[in-house]
Amino acid sequence: MTAPAFTDTPREAARAFRAALDAMARPGRIVEIAGPSGTGLSPAAAALVLTLADRGTGIWLAPALDTPGLRGWITFHTGAGFTAPEGATFALGPWEEIEPILPRLPAGQPDYPDRSATPIIECQSLSKTGARLTGPGIRDSARLSLPDSPAFAANAAAFPCGLDFFFTCGAHLAALPRTTHVEVC
Amino acid sequence: MTDQAYNFAYLDEDTKRMIRRAILKGVAIPGYQVPFASREMPMPYGWGTGGVQVTAACLTPEDTLKVIDQGADDTTNAVSIRRFFQRTADVAVTEHTRDATLIQTRHRIPEEPLTEDQIMVFQVPIPEPLRFLEPRETETRKMHELSDYGLMHVKLYEDIAKNGHIATAYDYPVMVEEHYVMSPSPIPRFDNPKLDRSPALMLFGAGREQRIYALPPYTKVRSLDFEDHPFEASKADHACDLCGAEDSYLDEVIVDDAGGRMFVCSDTDHCAGRRAAGHVGRLGAGTEDVK
Numbered sequence: 001m002t003a004p005a006f007t008d009t010p011r012e013a014a015r016a017f018r019a020a021l022d023a024m025a026r027p028g029r030i031v032e033i034a035g036p037s038g039t040g041l042s043p044a045a046a047a048l049v050l051t052l053a054d055r056g057t058g059i060w061l062a063p064a065l066d067t068p069g070l071r072g073w074i075t076f077h078t079g080a081g082f083t084a085p086e087g088a089t090f091a092l093g094p095w096e097e098i099e100p101i102l103p104r105l106p107a108g109q110p111d112y113p114d115r116s117a118t119p120i121i122e123c124q125s126l127s128k129t130g131a132r133l134t135g136p137g138i139r140d141s142a143r144l145s146l147p148d149s150p151a152f153a154a155n156a157a158a159f160p161c162g163l164d165f166f167f168t169c170g171a172h173l174a175a176l177p178r179t180t181h182v183e184v185c
Numbered sequence: 186m187t188d189q190a191y192n193f194a195y196l197d198e199d200t201k202r203m204i205r206r207a208i209l210k211g212v213a214i215p216g217y218q219v220p221f222a223s224r225e226m227p228m229p230y231g232w233g234t235g236g237v238q239v240t241a242a243c244l245t246p247e248d249t250l251k252v253i254d255q256g257a258d259d260t261t262n263a264v265s266i267r268r269f270f271q272r273t274a275d276v277a278v279t280e281h282t283r284d285a286t287l288i289q290t291r292h293r294i295p296e297e298p299l300t301e302d303q304i305m306v307f308q309v310p311i312p313e314p315l316r317f318l319e320p321r322e323t324e325t326r327k328m329h330e331l332s333d334y335g336l337m338h339v340k341l342y343e344d345i346a347k348n349g350h351i352a353t354a355y356d357y358p359v360m361v362e363e364h365y366v367m368s369p370s371p372i373p374r375f376d377n378p379k380l381d382r383s384p385a386l387m388l389f390g391a392g393r394e395q396r397i398y399a400l401p402p403y404t405k406v407r408s409l410d411f412e413d414h415p416f417e418a419s420k421a422d423h424a425c426d427l428c429g430a431e432d433s434y435l436d437e438v439i440v441d442d443a444g445g446r447m448f449v450c451s452d453t454d455h456c457a458g459r460r461a462a463g464h465v466g467r468l469g470a471g472t473e474d475v476k
Contacts, residue, residue: 009198010192010193010194010198010201011193011245011246013198013201013202014193014194014201014243014244014245014246015245015246015247017201017205017242017243018243018245020205020209021205021208021209021212021243021386024209024212024213024401025212025386025399025401025402026401026402051202051205052202052205052206052209053202054199054202054203056203057206089206110330111326111327111329111330113214113217114207114210114211114214114217114219114220116210118209136215136362136400136401136402136403136404136405137212137401137402137403137404138403139382139384139402139403159364160214160217160330160364160365164209164210164213177212177213177214177401178213178214179213179214179215179362179401
């Protein structure tokens with residue numbers, strides 16, 4: 001049987017979006033977001049999919065998540081199609097599987113930088129430690145437990161093109177837009 | 186009471202998803218105008234259809250909404266939009282800036298400093314700051330891509346050459362994070378400094394022109410100027426005639442047929458709050474005019 005989605009979609013999706021907006025507007029801030037469990041995704045990632053994906057958005061599922069159950073759940077509740085990384089609006093998976101395909105995700109064009117993908121990274125943990133973040137949305141600096149990777153610096157250097165990341169862990173969510181400058185400490 | 190015939194906050198969920206994706210990309214690329222599939226709303230273009238769609242996509246049942254039109258809570262546009270969301274989303278509403286979690290505005294930023302817990306939604310008629318200098322979208326898009334804003338500087342320079350100063354009084358163009366030039370919507374240039382490193386998230390919606398853009402909190406926003414003609418936030422050189430405020434933005438009101446006039450705060454909540462606290466201006470004696 002297909003796992004459940006929101007029970008009161010308009011209100012629950014509104015709350016989920018505000019959490020996502022809060023996270024994207026304040027990189028490094030870890031927010032709570034309520035979503036269904038038992039889907040194969042964390043409740044946070046499930047809430048993002050239900051709130052943002054629809055028939056017009058392609059999803060790339062990392063092999064670790066690619067099960068008939070999750071595919072069925074996404075198709076039934078959102079209608080979103082599954083695609084190769086090159087056509088993805090959202091890419092879902094753990095960092096180890098997302099990192100290699102990052103160059104294949106659409107990063108937008110210089111005149112349409114908004115036409116870029118949003119990777120949703122499922123994390124084992126999420127805390128305000130590690131990499132130092134500065135940029136729009138951050139008053140002085142923030143810290144976020146990002147994977148140690150040169151990918152974030154390369155992403156920021158491509159501005160105005162680039163990817164905007166969500167990091168999910170359980171019912172928690174953080175974000176890293178392309179404008180954030182990441183210093184690994 | 187909600188009108189149950191409508192979805193929460195009026196728009197259907199597919200439309201909200203599309204607008205929400207546009208808002209997130211707008212936040213991720215400060216100052217860049219994200220195209221979106223603007224819907225027809227039950228009000229005419231020019232009445233804030235862009236702002237209403239952004240507000241509808243952002244509202245949660247727990248929000249407290251404030252709507253202002255040129256600073257006033259009690260004008261037709263503000264009252265009708267506030268009632269629209271009371272009816273369709275059953276949200277709490279307020280006229281007090283500090284009580285609001287989401288403020289939709291037409292052409293002003295409240296005098297009271299905003300906080301991290303607030304979102305401003307601006308109604309934008311013409312989102313493209315270069316539109317009256319270059320009508321072709323293909324060209325303005327290329328200019329934004331290349332951060333090529335020579336044309337805008339020529340326009341401001343011509344202002345100085347003709348008038349001796351930059352004559353743009355509202356919708357004064359700003360540079361966002363040293364990449365995109367952005368229209369701050371037709372707010373008076375008095376309000377421009379409030380955009381810079383604001384703790385509140387600022388969202389801009391243009392319904393007819395189908396664009397959404399954003400300023401995340403603490404984004405660097407610089408009003409365009411020249412070294413020898415620095416930007417100046419200007420206002421009428423008076424104090425408010427009702428509350429006596431000398432630092433608020435003022436409306437000039439003609440009061441008789443003989444050229445009589447008064448100056449009053451454009452921000453009605455700010456003015457009423459000051460009068461309630463006992464401040465009295467030149468014409469504000471007595472308390473009968475205090476709400």
